[in-house]
Amino acid sequence: MSGRRLLEVDDLHVSFATSRGPLQAVQGVSLTLDQGKTLGIVGESGSGKTVLSRAIMGLLPRASTTQTGSVRYEGTELLNAPNDELRKLWSTHIAMVFQDPMTSLNPVQRIGNQITEPLKIHLKLSKSEAKETALSLLMQVGIPSPVERYEAYPAQLSGGMRQRVMIAIALACAPRLLMADEPTTGLDVTVQAQILDLLGQLQRDRDMAMILVTHDLGVVATRTDEIIVMYAGNVVERAPTNVLFKSMAMPYTEALLKSTPRIGEPSHTRLTAIEGRPPDLLNPPSGCPFSPRCPYAQDKCHVDKPPLVEASAGHSYACWFPLTANEPAPPAPEPDPVPA
Amino acid sequence: MSSVSLTNPTHEAFADIKDEIEAEEAADPTKKKLGFLFWLCIGWIILVALAATFANLLPLPNPNLGNYNSVQNAGPGWGHLLGTDDLYRDIFSRLVYGARVSIVVGFGGAIIGLVVGGIPAMISAYRRGRIDTALNTGSYIVLAFPAIVAVIAIVSFWGKSLFKITLIIGLFAAPLIFRVVRASTLSYATRDFVLAAKALGASDTRILSREILPNIMPTIVSFGLIAVATIVVLEGSLAFLGLSVPPPTPSWGNMLNEGSTLLTGAKGQTNPWLVIFPAGAMFLLLISLNVVADKLRAYFDVSEIKL
Numbered sequence: 001m002s003g004r005r006l007l008e009v010d011d012l013h014v015s016f017a018t019s020r021g022p023l024q025a026v027q028g029v030s031l032t033l034d035q036g037k038t039l040g041i042v043g044e045s046g047s048g049k050t051v052l053s054r055a056i057m058g059l060l061p062r063a064s065t066t067q068t069g070s071v072r073y074e075g076t077e078l079l080n081a082p083n084d085e086l087r088k089l090w091s092t093h094i095a096m097v098f099q100d101p102m103t104s105l106n107p108v109q110r111i112g113n114q115i116t117e118p119l120k121i122h123l124k125l126s127k128s129e130a131k132e133t134a135l136s137l138l139m140q141v142g143i144p145s146p147v148e149r150y151e152a153y154p155a156q157l158s159g160g161m162r163q164r165v166m167i168a169i170a171l172a173c174a175p176r177l178l179m180a181d182e183p184t185t186g187l188d189v190t191v192q193a194q195i196l197d198l199l200g201q202l203q204r205d206r207d208m209a210m211i212l213v214t215h216d217l218g219v220v221a222t223r224t225d226e227i228i229v230m231y232a233g234n235v236v237e238r239a240p241t242n243v244l245f246k247s248m249a250m251p252y253t254e255a256l257l258k259s260t261p262r263i264g265e266p267s268h269t270r271l272t273a274i275e276g277r278p279p280d281l282l283n284p285p286s287g288c289p290f291s292p293r294c295p296y297a298q299d300k301c302h303v304d305k306p307p308l309v310e311a312s313a314g315h316s317y318a319c320w321f322p323l324t325a326n327e328p329a330p331p332a333p334e335p336d337p338v339p340a
Numbered sequence: 341m342s343s344v345s346l347t348n349p350t351h352e353a354f355a356d357i358k359d360e361i362e363a364e365e366a367a368d369p370t371k372k373k374l375g376f377l378f379w380l381c382i383g384w385i386i387l388v389a390l391a392a393t394f395a396n397l398l399p400l401p402n403p404n405l406g407n408y409n410s411v412q413n414a415g416p417g418w419g420h421l422l423g424t425d426d427l428y429r430d431i432f433s434r435l436v437y438g439a440r441v442s443i444v445v446g447f448g449g450a451i452i453g454l455v456v457g458g459i460p461a462m463i464s465a466y467r468r469g470r471i472d473t474a475l476n477t478g479s480y481i482v483l484a485f486p487a488i489v490a491v492i493a494i495v496s497f498w499g500k501s502l503f504k505i506t507l508i509i510g511l512f513a514a515p516l517i518f519r520v521v522r523a524s525t526l527s528y529a530t531r532d533f534v535l536a537a538k539a540l541g542a543s544d545t546r547i548l549s550r551e552i553l554p555n556i557m558p559t560i561v562s563f564g565l566i567a568v569a570t571i572v573v574l575e576g577s578l579a580f581l582g583l584s585v586p587p588p589t590p591s592w593g594n595m596l597n598e599g600s601t602l603l604t605g606a607k608g609q610t611n612p613w614l615v616i617f618p619a620g621a622m623f624l625l626l627i628s629l630n631v632v633a634d635k636l637r638a639y640f641d642v643s644e645i646k647l
Contacts, residue, residue: 090541
């Protein structure tokens with residue numbers, strides 16, 4: 001089953017029209033995803049990872065954005081496709097779990113209504129069939145006493161519960177590709193681990209492909225097959241997960257990892273913050289976008305922008321002076337900050 | 341022996357708390373109460389509406405013909421429940437028939453305003469773009485014009501029938517309703533759950549009717565009722581100026597107009613009842629509409645549900 005090419009993104013550019021000129025949010029991103037695989041997209045706030053995931057879904061407002069390149073799902077071009085065509089794919093082929101479970105559920109609709117709605121529209125289920133399916137979905141995502149929760153309003157559920165409901169809604173029509181855009185934002189660490197494990201388990205059960213967008217390298221370390229690191233709208237490093245943690249080449253990836261707390265360290269260890277701010281995307285710096293903040297930056301970095309080159313099988317990075325192999329990369333983070 | 345006297349009351353206290361908790365659990369937490377005042381106000385609105393609708397069937401004297409066997413400008417009494425005016429007409433009968441004008445113009449005007457203003461507002465706020473900008477600017481322009489002056493001008497040109505007055509007032513209420521509905525739609529149109537619904541393949545019609553409309557319903561209902569109240573007052577002002585339905589058809593406004601001449605004794609007679617009753621009826625209708633609007637807003641607000 002595994003191995004069939006599901007998603008192909010080629011040279012995707014997204015820019016927003018602003019009053020100060022075009023803002024280049026995504027600058028030439030290419031990626032591929034096979035069925036049953038998980039891709040992690042990592043980067044700090046403003047690196048373009050959410051815009052990238054929404055552009056793949058086709059959810060960006062058309063009027064104020066320019067999108068070029070190509071996004072193909074099983075050979076069908078999605079980019080700039082009319083909404084009517086995307087609507088046929090949404091929910092039955094591609095579904096999305098949104099960032100904030102507190103705002104992603106309609107506050108005045110009962111949970112049951114919100115889960116059964118896509119079932120009734122897309123799968124043409126009857127009312128009773130839809131309810132049965134919804135209850136079994138609620139059970140699958142680990143919601144206790146689903147019959148009662150079915151009648152509840154979102155305000156009556158906790159954040160973790162709501163995110164489980166969001167996942168249940170996204171999975172309702174059995175999509176083949178699940179986009180999870182920071183699915184654990186605003187949840188505490190224990191619940192984060194539970195939600196991520198749940199996503200992983202459901203993905204294995206359903207042989208579903210998943211794109212996991214996050215700012216936390218620790219989250220993607222054990223849960224993905226491949227990782228893309230984004231900075232200022234560019235892919236700066238791309239590698240299979242185990243390769244990335246074994247031999248990361250891009251200083252930005254290393255900096256991201258160093259800024260993540262690790263459970264093995266003694267308490268009160270200072271975290272290494274990345275100096276400076278993410279670049280202004282209206283006025284991107286010349287040369288490598290990370291050069292103003294890069295501790296290893298040399299003159300060449302400030303002038304010429306490094307291309308994304310494939311150094312070894314599957315491992316590509318955009319850096320003139322990659323971290324060498326004899327300089328050991330920091331150890332991979334613990335799989336889970338807290339046992340699930 | 342002291343331990344016995346100490347434990348007994350404690351047990352009782354625990355039993356009390358347990359009972360209380362069970363009683364609270366038995367009550368549905370999603371249920372909210374509207375309160376006695378709400379039902380009193382709803383009762384008054386329904387009473388006025390029913391009386392206006394079935395005025396013909398009620399055992400009332402003709403509101404437009406005087407009973408010349410009775411006393412002119414009589415106070416409340418048995419023959420005429422609320423007394424008579426200076427043309428020997430029954431005030432109670434005129435009050436009931438006059439309610440027709442207030443109810444029809446008030447609710448009719450608000451419904452016209454909601455349809456003409458509210459539906460375009462939702463679509464325009466959801467779609468945005470140039471049409472939205474144009475409609476928005478248009479609503480500002482219409483609002484900048486004093487409505488009562490415009491209504492007076494149109495009424496004096498076009499004529500004064502119940503239908504025309506309702507239509508004109510409804511159309512002038514539309515831009516105000518447009519603004520309110522547009523603003524509340526805007527605040528929901530960019531919420532995550534709307535995007536989430538879109539990502540699940542919901543059509544625009546579905547998003548507007550199932551995702552956004554239920555959220556702005558409290559605003560629409562309460563603002564709609566307040567619009568009814570405002571329109572009743574506006575009709576009253578027009579009638580007071582003699583620009584609403586022409587006499588002898590009674591309306592609360594023209595009754596007030598007729599009564600005002602009898603208030604000062606300018607005609608040699610005084611009859612304060614002719615002012616007190618229509619003013620009182622209107623006051624009670626307006627306060628009822630406002631209370632109902634306020635209570636319904638709180639009732640529809642599910643985010644205030646007790647956890």
